[in-house]
Amino acid sequence: MSAGDRVRVASAALLKEGCLLPAQAEGIEIVLMRHRGTVFAYQGRCPHRGTLLAEGTLDAGILTCRGHGWRFDCASGVKVGQPDVCLRRFTASVAGPDVLLSRGEVLAWKHEAADSCRPEPQAATGAPARSLSQLPGPRGLPWLGNVLQLHKAQLHVDLERWCEAFGPIYRINLLRRPVVVVAHGEWIDRILHDRPETFRRARAIEALSREIGSVGVFSAEGADWRxxxxxxxxxxxxxHLRDFFPTLAIVTLRLKRRWEKAAAGNRPVDVQQDLMRYTVDVTTSLAFGYDMNTLECEGGIIQQHLVRILPMIDRRVNAPFPYWHYFRLPADRAYDRAVQAAREAIGEFIAAARQRLGQSPALAAHPNNFLEAMIAAQAAGEAPLSDDELYANIFTMLLAGEDTTANTIAWMMHFMCLHPEVQHKMQQEADAVLGQNDVLRDMGDATRLTYIDAVAQESLRLKPVAPLFFLEPNEDVEIGGYRLPRGTSMMLLTRPDALRESNFAAAREFRPERWLDDSAAAHHRSGFVPFGSGPRLCPGRSLALLEIKAALSMVCRQFTLSHAPGSGPVDESFGFTMTPTGLRVVFAGRNANN
Incomplete structure (x- = not known):
């Protein structure tokens, strides 16, 4: 192979034995690995859902995707147990300080991938694409469009109702601005797979983030996102999660003590609020080693700011126009003060973490929290992020890690109350896995909680905490036979496909067992995307599932749950996420021998 047919993709010094390294060549994702001294290079996205393979794990020569656990032999690229699925391999070589690939092989793969991953998520019919104006949709008022027909707290329900009337792709109008709603699972999968090149988050999200100086991994696009x-x-x-796990166990014990007091007094509990405290304590401990302990001590400086910030972000994302650019309401001024106070507090945490790392160089090899890990990577030249960008990602982690996980656990507890037989099976599993312990003591034991995991998946299917994704195309695309111009506002509606009988038998029934059979992997192919999908799969997914299993295994080991007598019906409220309202639970202690 001539020098001109080779392209540099990485520094050989960064490619360590037993580790995965992301790279790019000719605009496509590559995953590099070194196993037993040999360098291997493969396509960078999993063929299942497009998850970045470099974010997986490499153990004993097996590459495991973090998305849904697909496993590949690193020497051959063949999927374990399914030899007809194989990763595209590229000829790799090390020349001095550089890792080189065959340019011709990379370009050939780029051409093949482009042919198989066109923006059109529907098979071509031969008919010319129809225009945006030809999309069906509800009639609205002049100029206002459908604004007055949408109820803020029930936005997802309104959109789902129209989906039943107009099909899996339709159009609404918000103050003369067309918005395309997509509710077809395969189309949603393709759209999420084709980020960040073909599709991006709605520009309003990035604009809001820039206004408060917090463009992090959630809102960044293109090269910045990478x-x-x-x-x-x-x-x-x-x-890093394994290093953090003892702290998670401590916070879970605090939640146990809080609910033991409620059980002793036979006091109904607003579990969603308590779970918000739990996830805030977990997130702040993991984020920057700060023990807020809102479970035992009311308040907390970061918590005080978050309760003002989250509602305003939701309000502005869904606002018909950016009124705050022209005048500030009292709530906007309170929001500005909260953002500034949060920035100052996080800045102090960044300075303290940098001082700890300076005083203890060994800490860089084994950081205690997210912030220390980020600063250590920054100092080593592995994370070219400024302090403002460090702040943005800490801020993002706090916002994203609080109510999403809390709401998921709350919905699971609601279903436990509705289905005592499910609760009993969960208790049996928790007893077997935890033994004499009150909480999970070994992170490895979390993988044994298969039934609790099935309850989590089924709860996310019926009550997705993120039922809407706000996106737009970076170029003109065709979806479902309609042409969407660049910049068209889009809403991806994720629940309708999960409630179709063609995808799930008895689709509207709560059946965790459906996730335990051999065909469970098939349920991940029809728009079931509770943590997103493709390259932008939520980086906190593993942490969220670990929190869910830690909290629910403790609950099942210690308590029996029931809805509080006289409490109102449990309903859905859409804000930053989909939250249960009216959920109050009574905890009853279990006999230790049960």
Missing amino acids: RHRRPVAQALDAR
Whole structure:
């Protein structure tokens, strides 16, 4: 192979034995690995859902994707147990300080991938694409469009109702602005797979983030997103979670003590609020080693700011126009003060963490929290992020890690109350896995909680905490036979496909067992995307599932749950996420021998 047919993709010094390294060549994702001294290079996205393979794990020569656990032999690229699925391999060589690939092989793969991953998520019919104006949709008022027909707290329900009337792709109008709603699972999968090149988050999200100086991995796009993604994903990988696990156990014990007091007094509990405290304590401990302990001590400086910030972000994302650019309401001024106070507090945490790392160089090899891991990577030249960008990712982690996980656990507890037989099976599993312990003591035991995991998946299917994704195309695309111009506002509606009988038998029934059979992997192919999908799969997914299993295994080991007598019906409220309202639970202690 001539020198001109080779392209440099990485520094050989960064490619360590037994580790995965992301790279790019000719605009496509590559995953590099060194196993037993040999360098291997493969396509960078999993063929299942497009998850970045470099964010997976490499153990005993097996590459495991973090998305849904697909496993590949690193020497051949063949999927374990399914030899007809194989990763595209590229000829790799090390020349001095550089890792080189065959340019011709990379370009050939780029051409093949482009042919198989066109923006059109529907088979071509031969008919010309129809225009945006030809999309069906509800009639609205002149100029206002459908604004007055949408109820803020029930936005997802309104959109789902229209989906039943107009099909899996339709159009609404908000103050003369067309918005395309997509509710077809395969189309949603393709759209999420084709980020960040073909599709991006709605520009309003990035604009709001820039206004408060917090463009992190959630809101960044293009090359900026790639810079943010790797250090954030590394800081939340299995090794760092394993180091953090003892702290998670401590916070879970505090939640246990809080609910033991409620059980002793036979006091109904607003579990969603308590779970918000739990996830805030977990997130702040993991984020920057700050023990807020809102479970035992009311308040907390960061918590005081978050309760003002989250509602305003939701309000502005869904506002018909940016009124705050022209005048400030009292709530906007309170929001500004909260953002500034949060920035100052996080700045102090960054300074303290940098001082700890300076005083203890060994800490860089084994950081205690997300912030230390990010600063260590920054100092080593592995994370080219400024302090403002460090702040943005800490801020993002706090916002994203609080109510999403809390709401998921709350919905699971609601279903436990509705289905005592499910609760009993969960208790049996928790008893077997935890033994004499009150909480999970070994992170490895979390993988044994298969039934609790099934309850989590089924709860996310029926009550997705993120039922809407706000996106737009970076170029003109065709979806479902309709042409969407660049910049068209889009809403991806994720629940309708999960409630179709063609995808799930008895789709509207709560059946956790459906996730335990051999065909469970098939349920991940029809728009079931509770943590997103593709390259931008939520980097905090593993942490969220670990929190869910830690909290619910403790609950099942210690308590029996029931809805509080006289409490109102449990309903859905859409804000930053989909929250249960009216959920009050009574805890009853279990006999230790049960």
